[in-house]
Amino acid sequence: MTRSATLPSLHGWRLFSLLSLLVLVATALALLWQPQLVEALRSAIRVTARTSFALFLIAFLASSLALLLPSPTTRALLRERRYFGLAFAFSHLIHGVLILTYAKLFPEVFWNGRSVPASIPGSVGYLFILLLSLTSFPRTMKALGGRAWKLLHGTGTWVLAAIFCLSFYKRIPMSPWYALGFALIFSAIVLKLVAKLAQRLRREVQPTRAPLVTTR
Numbered sequence: 001m002t003r004s005a006t007l008p009s010l011h012g013w014r015l016f017s018l019l020s021l022l023v024l025v026a027t028a029l030a031l032l033w034q035p036q037l038v039e040a041l042r043s044a045i046r047v048t049a050r051t052s053f054a055l056f057l058i059a060f061l062a063s064s065l066a067l068l069l070p071s072p073t074t075r076a077l078l079r080e081r082r083y084f085g086l087a088f089a090f091s092h093l094i095h096g097v098l099i100l101t102y103a104k105l106f107p108e109v110f111w112n113g114r115s116v117p118a119s120i121p122g123s124v125g126y127l128f129i130l131l132l133s134l135t136s137f138p139r140t141m142k143a144l145g146g147r148a149w150k151l152l153h154g155t156g157t158w159v160l161a162a163i164f165c166l167s168f169y170k171r172i173p174m175s176p177w178y179a180l181g182f183a184l185i186f187s188a189i190v191l192k193l194v195a196k197l198a199q200r201l202r203r204e205v206q207p208t209r210a211p212l213v214t215t216r
């Protein structure tokens with residue numbers, strides 16, 4: 001089956017554009033839904049955190065799913081992983097723009113109960129999102145070199161997974177729904193570790209066979 005037969009025209013930058021448009025529509029709906037600007041901003045911040053989370057999960061698990069459950073769908077997800085990752089970065093860019101707007105327009109509400117040290121994990125997350133996005137293009141990938149690229153992207157994705165874990169975990173007292181978000185990211189981490197183990201065992205059994213999928 002050809003690539004165009006599996007995913008008619010939804011791949012590459014077209015897929016990225018559609019996902020980004022969906023993020024913008026969800027953000028606009030969240031902003032319009034609430035009559036009070038402060039609540040509208042907070043609601044849109046939550047919505048973009050959730051769109052980011054969904055896109056991150058796909059990019060994070062694509063290689064594991066292709067290894068553990070090989071099928072045309074999981075192979076297509078793996079092939080498009082870069083565009084899901086970049087759409088995640090776009091969604092988090094909107095999360096960041098909304099946070100800055102919220103902090104500028106309502107500093108008393110924003111800083112109430114928040115401290116600069118508490119913002120360190122989120123800021124580190126943004127640094128990694130920037131580095132991962134900048135090095136997701138053929139030219140920058142080549143300039144960085146295979147080993148450094150693997151190290152950066154391997155570390156970055158685990159750091160972001162840890163930040164999602166922390167972000168959901170600290171909000172569990174606010175609503176039991178956050179336990180669902182925490183359970184999802186925790187299960188994704190377990191699945192990724194299982195895939196890594198399966199890949200290692202496969203390599204030990206068939207050391208000469210080239211890997212079909214590399215999990216990072």
Ligand code: HEM
Nearest residue numbers: 042045046049050099119122123125126160163164167168
């Ligand atoms: C310094 C950087 C960041 C700041 C200041 C920040 C701020 C916020 C705020 C204010 C909310 C909640 C809005 C509300 O409920 O009133 C929120 C929600 C959230 N953020 Fe961020 N954020 C940052 C970075 C990140 C990063 C890097 C991630 C993940 C990689 C992330 C994931 C989340 C999640 C999962 C939620 C909960 C969404 C929900 O309600 O379901 N944030 N953030």
